[in-house]
Amino acid sequence: MAQAExxxxxxxxxxxxxxxxxSELKKVVWPSKKQLLNNxxxxxxxxxxxxxxxxxxxxxxxxxxxGLISLFS
Numbered sequence: 266m267a268q269a270e271x272x273x274x275x276x277x278x279x280x281x282x283x284x285x286x287x288s289e290l291k292k293v294v295w296p297s298k299k300q301l302l303n304n305x306x307x308x309x310x311x312x313x314x315x316x317x318x319x320x321x322x323x324x325x326x327x328x329x330x331x332g333l334i335s336l337f338s
Contacts, residue, residue, distance in 0.1 A: 273281075296304065
């Protein structure tokens with residue numbers, strides 16, 4: 266009978282994972298400080314804009330529902 270192929274052990278799998286992870290991390294291009302600050306500013310401004318939009322939409326909806334309730338009660 267043919268010899269059964271030996272499966273790699275847990276330790277060898279962990280070593281392979283670490284080698285591959287190290288290889289991939291060498292490919293990462295980290296942003297400069299200027300890019301990081303610019304991107305952070307864009308995220309903060311967009312978050313504030315979306316939050317304000319949701320707040321206004323909620324306030325208008327709340328007034329509409331309160332108007333309907335007072336109209337029919």
